[in-house]
Amino acid sequence: MVYKFEAVPWGLKTVWYFQELKDSVPQILTIVNKKKFDAIIMPIFPANIEREGNINDFIKHSYLKSELEVKSDDIQKLHFLISNLSLSDENKEVRKRNREILKQEIQFAAYLGVPSIILSSNSDPIKLAKFIRKMSIKYFIDLNTFVLDVDITKDWIKYNQIRQELQFNIPILLRLKKEMTTKNEQRKWLSENIRFVHLNQDLFSMNDQGAPKLEDAQNQFLTSYFQFENYISIAAKSPQIDLADHRQYLIHLFKNQQPLSEQANLASEFFDELQIPLQPYKDNLNSGTYEVFEQDKIKYDLYEDACRRYLKNVKKAEINILMAGAGRGGILERVIFSAQGAKCKTKIVALEKNPYAYMTLVFQKKRQKQWKDVEIVLGDLKSWQTELKFDLIVSELLGSFGDNELSPECLMWAQRFLQPDAVSIPCDSVSYCVPVSCPQLHAKVKKSYGYDSSYVVHFQKYYTIHDIQKCMQFKHPDFNNENQLAQEQNLVFECKQDLLIHGMAGYFTSKLYEDIELSTHPNNSTPDMYSWFPIYFPFEKPVNIAKKQKLKFTIKRVNNEEGVWYEWFNSVLSEDDQLLDGSRIHNENGKKQIIEIK
Numbered sequence: 001m002v003y004k005f006e007a008v009p010w011g012l013k014t015v016w017y018f019q020e021l022k023d024s025v026p027q028i029l030t031i032v033n034k035k036k037f038d039a040i041i042m043p044i045f046p047a048n049i050e051r052e053g054n055i056n057d058f059i060k061h062s063y064l065k066s067e068l069e070v071k072s073d074d075i076q077k078l079h080f081l082i083s084n085l086s087l088s089d090e091n092k093e094v095r096k097r098n099r100e101i102l103k104q105e106i107q108f109a110a111y112l113g114v115p116s117i118i119l120s121s122n123s124d125p126i127k128l129a130k131f132i133r134k135m136s137i138k139y140f141i142d143l144n145t146f147v148l149d150v151d152i153t154k155d156w157i158k159y160n161q162i163r164q165e166l167q168f169n170i171p172i173l174l175r176l177k178k179e180m181t182t183k184n185e186q187r188k189w190l191s192e193n194i195r196f197v198h199l200n201q202d203l204f205s206m207n208d209q210g211a212p213k214l215e216d217a218q219n220q221f222l223t224s225y226f227q228f229e230n231y232i233s234i235a236a237k238s239p240q241i242d243l244a245d246h247r248q249y250l251i252h253l254f255k256n257q258q259p260l261s262e263q264a265n266l267a268s269e270f271f272d273e274l275q276i277p278l279q280p281y282k283d284n285l286n287s288g289t290y291e292v293f294e295q296d297k298i299k300y301d302l303y304e305d306a307c308r309r310y311l312k313n314v315k316k317a318e319i320n321i322l323m324a325g326a327g328r329g330g331i332l333e334r335v336i337f338s339a340q341g342a343k344c345k346t347k348i349v350a351l352e353k354n355p356y357a358y359m360t361l362v363f364q365k366k367r368q369k370q371w372k373d374v375e376i377v378l379g380d381l382k383s384w385q386t387e388l389k390f391d392l393i394v395s396e397l398l399g400s401f402g403d404n405e406l407s408p409e410c411l412m413w414a415q416r417f418l419q420p421d422a423v424s425i426p427c428d429s430v431s432y433c434v435p436v437s438c439p440q441l442h443a444k445v446k447k448s449y450g451y452d453s454s455y456v457v458h459f460q461k462y463y464t465i466h467d468i469q470k471c472m473q474f475k476h477p478d479f480n481n482e483n484q485l486a487q488e489q490n491l492v493f494e495c496k497q498d499l500l501i502h503g504m505a506g507y508f509t510s511k512l513y514e515d516i517e518l519s520t521h522p523n524n525s526t527p528d529m530y531s532w533f534p535i536y537f538p539f540e541k542p543v544n545i546a547k548k549q550k551l552k553f554t555i556k557r558v559n560n561e562e563g564v565w566y567e568w569f570n571s572v573l574s575e576d577d578q579l580l581d582g583s584r585i586h587n588e589n590g591k592k593q594i595i596e597i598k
């Protein structure tokens with residue numbers, strides 16, 4: 001059995017959060033280690049001491065006097081709380097003094113090399129962001145070392161301003177509250193860069209046995225959080241209180257998660273990984289890729305059901321079937337199975353343009369008794385010549401966005417060898433789009449192929465509340481040439497809360513035959529099907545949208561003799577449709593990404 005927490009293989013990490021220290025840091029580390037906590041969060045300087053700001057004053061009162069007080073490995077267990085002083089105090093002198101004190105603490109933390117420097121977010125967001133940037137540059141502190149202390153119920157807008165000013169999704173210590181915010185707000189926070197989820201002791205109540213427990217609202221939030229992150233900090237009401245039972249409760253909650261299905265576990269290694277969409281027309285897929293496809297049993301079962309249903313319904317004595325793009329024979333085998341039980345006589349031709357997959361098909365034909373009557377052909381739907389006319393064409397040329405592996409083009413080429421009443425499995429593909437907030441993924445795009453490329457992504461840390469909308473549709477066969485191979489779609493999404501949008505997620509459905517359908521659409525996705533992850537069209541500049549404003553997404557499918565590509569851009573509209581802002585056109589003229597037709 002595979003458990004969800006194995007997606008976070010290193011297990012739950014618990015951090016003891018001290019607001020003040022009553023013992024020395026080495027003594028505290030000994031206690032905390034004994035109680036199996038992984039780290040501590042501690043202030044550098046006692047809150048109740050009058051500050052002078054000079055180094056002697058600092059030496060006298062700071063909780064840790066030198067790195068030599070603790071073992072060097074233990075420094076990595078210390079996350080420092082910087083004093084809660086405002087950078088935007090009305091009094092200029094106070095402001096200046098606060099700045100100096102904060103600077104001193106940050107420099108000391110940087111000197112020690114602690115993993116986190118936790119700042120309160122009580123200052124003006126822009127001033128705070130500028131201060132952090134300055135500290136980072138001046139003292140060579142990785143921006144990722146700074147952590148912002150935020151309240152789940154009220155600080156998102158502030159946090160959003162800070163990270164936009166910094167152009168960096170600075171990590172957060174997210175404080176849960178007794179009264180949690182709406183589920184949508186919670187999901188929005190879960191897409192952010194959470195370093196610690198923080199619980200104050202007063203969030204716990206006692207069960208009948210006198211052991212601590214959390215309420216459902218906090219439990220549910222933590223269960224979602226555990227899917228991809230694992231740091232929890234807990235603060236006791238006073239330094240004397242033992243938090244071992246609270247830790248035990250969290251460990252229990254962590255381990256009590258629903259098991260993942262085998263398939264979901266296979267897919268989990270792709271969580272939030274950016275992949276360039278495959279181009280099976282231009283490139284020859286390798287055997288490993290075919291093998292991965294072939295593990296997706298549900299897809300093949302559905303194809304077999306569709307073929308069986310067609311052969312049951314068809315009123316002809318003889319049926320010619322074309323398996324278009326047979327690969328190594330995954331679907332072909334199911335076509336053969338379904339033909340075996342059919343009342344009518346069948347002739348099956350398997351066409352494949354990849355010469356090495358063709359070799360496997362030839363090998364299989366020799367080896368498998370049921371394949372003996374199948375005609376295997378090496379050829380491209382675009383150029384293949386045949387005298388035969390087919391009653392049924394079966395293909396699987398679908399990409400994450402439905403049409404993005406050229407299924408409309410390939411199936412259009414195939415029409416010249418179809419009977420006028422021919423049926424195609426699948427008979428259509430429909431794509432869908434929805435805006436997504438995915439700050440961390442967006443940051444990865446920059447280091448990958450940039451913002452003019454689409455990506456295949458198994459989204460994990462993302463957020464959306466918009467209703468997904470239909471985008472492009474292609475029907476097969478299309479004897480009246482109604483499919484628009486080049487087209488433009490304009491989708492308008494009304495925003496129900498303040499958001500930062502990082503691009504669009506794309507999905508598809510494809511009807512195989514009658515009501516048999518393949519779908520990645522989030523509202524009705526085919527259960528346990530893992531052949532396709534969604535597609536992601538990033539926006540270079542994240543789009544700030546206030547509640548009730550609208551995001552208009554324009555996407556064009558463009559083609560020429562070289563291939564097909566998508567161009568996309570966004571516009572921000574006011575409630576009454578006035579244009580407020582807009583992006584550049586991404587992948588204009590296919591400058592970065594073309595789905596090539598040779």
Ligand SMILES: C[S@@+](CC[C@H](N)C(=O)[O-])C[C@H]1O[C@@H](n2cnc3c(N)ncnc32)[C@H](O)[C@@H]1O
Binds near residue numbers: 382
């Ligand atoms: C997604 S794979 C599906 C493979 C196989 N049907 C299966 O069930 O695993 C698509 C296959 O179609 C082939 N293909 C793509 N375009 C083609 C074309 N125009 N003519 C012939 N084969 C094509 C590719 O080489 C690839 O083997």
